Amino acid sequence: MEPRNNTRIAEFLLLGFSEEPELQPLIFELFLSMYLITVFGNLLIILATISDSHLHTPMYFFLSNLSFVDIGFTSTTIPKMLVNIQMQNRAITYAGCITQMYFFILFVELDNFLLTVMAYDRFVAICHPLQYTVIMSPWLCVLLVMVSWILSTLHSLLHSLLVLRLSFCAHVELPHFFCEINEVIHLACSDTFLNDVAIYVAAVLLAVGPLSGIFYSYSKIVSSICAISSAQGKYKAFSTCASHLSVVSLFYGTSLAVYLGSDVIQNLHSTATASVMYTVVTPMLNPFIYSLRNKDIKRALRRLLGREPIKGSIALLLKNCPCYQDSKDQRQKC
Secondary structure (H helix, E strand, O other): OOOOOOOOOOEEEEOOOOOOHHHHHHHHHHHHHHHHHHHHHHHHHHHHHHHOHHHOOHHHHHHHHHHHHHHHHHHHHHHHHHHHHHHOOOEEEHHHHHHHHHHHHHHHHHHHHHHHHHHHHHHHHHHOHHHHHHHOOHHHHHHHHHHHHHHHHHHHHHHHHHHHOOOEOOOOEEOOOOOOHHHHHHOEOOOOHHHHHHHHHHHHHHHHHHHHHHHHHHHHHHHHHHOOOOHHHHHHHHHHHHHHHHHHHHHHHHHHHHHHOOOOOOOHHHHHHHHHHHHHHHHHHHHHHHHHOOHHHHHHHHHHOOOOOHHHHHHHHHHHOOOOEEOOOOEEOO
């Protein structure tokens, strides 16, 4: 067996989407726009949830956490790609690559767990509405988020430590726009058996498990909705989980399509382009999906942006005023 004297390399090269110079300004403007929309949209969701007391519920608590994770998700990959395009330099340091890989896996798993927790929240709200406030207590909501962070941190730390033990040869070109773990492992010139086992085991436990929980929750939700007699009641029940179901379908549909189809796709640049769907497009669309058909979010955003009608605020103030009485005989105002 030949000795390897280059176990630690200085940097990787991210090939990105295209090597043609004339396409780089277009790619830069496109991804900069999507990144700004993602950060601004998810930040608005977080601020609206915090500022509006009507949104201090488990559903919007989980939504604000999901928005925070989506900001971190895109911030892990896009800024580095934009800097490389602007500086006309495709390099990323060895330490920077491992760090990017760590945070990417962390935020992917957090997305995975939070979507599962939100499915459970919708299951309790629709299937056990009378016990919802008891089951989904504040301490349970915080506990579910904390467990999601702990499991995601341990998962990403495991993969990062396993990659650190690998040695890399001279060919260190990554046909991607970020340090995707499978692409990095394929460049190693040492044994990657433990890395492959860890990826497959984690895929079963941390991907199939939560996805099964989501399917189970929505099977019970569909059964409960079908048992509702009135059409209006069915529509109202379905509308409470339609946004979440759309996000789940978009996230898992695009990510599974990329990884299951990676063996079929021969062009590696096509794999990088397909990865944009769940790494960039999905976090960008989440604020729109949750706000377009959600009256509570719309009202909170109008208040946050200073466009809430004053009439409604005055009426609410008078209604809560203890010295305001309205009766048939007299009306005493504050």
